[in-house]
Amino acid sequence: MGAVIERADVLEARDRISGHVRSTPVIDAGDELGPGRVLLKLELLQHTGSFKARGAFNRLLHARELGTLDPSLGIVVASGGNAGLANAYAAAQLGVPATVFVPETAPAVKVARLEGYGARVVLAGTEYATAYEAALREVAATGALHCHAYDQPDIAAGAGTLALEVVDQVAREVARPVDTLVVAVGGGGLLAGVTAALEGSAGVLGVEPSTAATLHAALEAGAPVDVPVSGVAADSLGARRIGQIAFDVVGRHPVTSLLVTDDEIVAARRLLWQRWRVVVEHGAAAALAALTSGRYRPEPDETVVVVLCGANTDPSDL
Incomplete structure (x- = not known):
């Protein structure tokens, strides 16, 4: 698939989805995460519990503007869970039907919520690629209108509105510029959007599980390549390869790639609950694991924002 997205696309998306998505808060992490000023972006409080609502609304609203969204046919999306939830919710809000294909490994809590939004859920295979x-x-x-989970211009641009919001919030609440934005990487839609939005004005750190290293493998190979997928975060960071859009964006605005282990992800997720009473899914905890593991250590004068991108999880194992 793939296409070029620019900051202008993200700015346009911000205007389009205004009034349809929430502005989620940023909180100060204090001195828990080492030197520097570290803040947590609580995007888990977004509609449907993840950042994916931003891209979903941008995709559907833009298609409606262009006349390519048939209200009788609706939309189709393949998703390990979060993109399906977001698109099902957006479709319900706009009064169109949604069909969501999910791997058989999708958590029951996500499947139940999809059906709660009125979506038709189809189980297909054991990996995202098969459902796709x-x-x-x-x-x-x-x-029907196809809504990609991550590798579609409208989807990535919508996700990028998060970065515009973060920059404005930190400037207003902390009176400092953002130096580094830390995001978890699966298929790369969020990575593509925030990187395009920032255009090099701040560093972007892409964090992914060592058991599903799509970005890391693509950077080594010089192109998106298939990788094996497993581990605790596979339900939300389970894409087999990085999207072409993300790869093209990081070719223009280089990002830092960092891998974390399952144990480090689990520890970061538990710390979020113990210290801040924040419940996230393992994929979201991967971003924080970059700091809690010590693999990334901010400079004393650095302002770092860690994006906690989703919370569609079973909290019983905290």
């Missing part, structure tokens, strides 16, 4: 292929067959057969 099934979704494409459905689109070809029905003519």
